[in-house]
Ligand SMILES: Nc1ncnc2c1ncn2[C@@H]1O[C@H](COP(=O)(O)OP(=O)(O)OP(=O)(O)O)[C@@H](O)[C@H]1O
């Protein structure tokens with residue numbers, strides 16, 4: 001069993017619901033995630049959301065990134081611009097820009113090169129021109145993009161575009177990175193690239209938190225340290241509600257299944273349990 005400690009709350013979603021045109025899409029979403037600390041290593045957080053199509057994963061992500069205003073409830077993150085009180089940061093409502101959002105299309109500026117895109121992402125930073133340049137070049141090196149720094153989006157492969165979009169969000173937002181289906185439509189090599197990206201993000205700052213959705217249950221169990229399953233809850237009369245909510249949470253840290261190099265039978269059992277839960281929601 002890998003030892004870890006849970007420190008301050010880094011994400012708190014309380015009684016969240018989102019309604020579009022009088023139709024409730026998600027409701028009663030409650031969750032709390034804490035900073036996970038492991039002795040001697042920098043360990044970020046990796047949280048996965050699973051659920052069948054239409055259960056509200058993308059809607060929840062839009063609320064989490066401040067792109068959609070909740071109908072009820074709130075999404076709270078620590079306010080790092082304020083001093084800590086008794087060792088913990090005061091909380092704030094999430095706003096657009098606090099949380100990086102990488103959508104499935106990896107949208108980039110058409111008329112900016114990779115370097116220009118990343119430089120633009122640092123426009124509000126207090127770093128000097130030279131410091132910005134050094135920072136960008138070091139990211140480009142780490143992410144295998146140095147040779148492509150002067151190329152435009154249409155001259156990049158899908159995987160290169162995606163990595164540029166991830167770095168762009170890493171540079172201009174705080175510790176959070178929300179990725180909606182980052183693995184869909186990728187070949188085996190690019191899946192590996194995104195996995196390494198998760199690893200790099202996690203190892204580069206204690207508070208870094210990757211939140212992603214996927215339809216690949218095995219991959220979620222392999223990568224995440226906490227998994228939420230969204231589904232339609234069963235009502236008392238036996239019918240399903242037609243809004244999404246969290247029907248299950250697996251804390252893989254507590255289960256001793258997080259950060260394993262191997263995919264064991266216990267991991268497979270979790271996959272089976274998730275499948276069953278999804279089929280019944
Ligand atoms: N802007 C919108 N206006 C009205 N309804 C919407 C809007 N966006 C999404 N919906 C509806 O909300 C529900 C949930 O959609 P959402 O995209 O959040 O699901 P999802 O879990 O991400 O699905 P998928 O796995 O297919 O990506 C769907 O029924 C969808 O039609």
Ligand SMILES: [Mg+2]
Pocket residue numbers: 057058059180
């Ligand atoms: Mg979606």
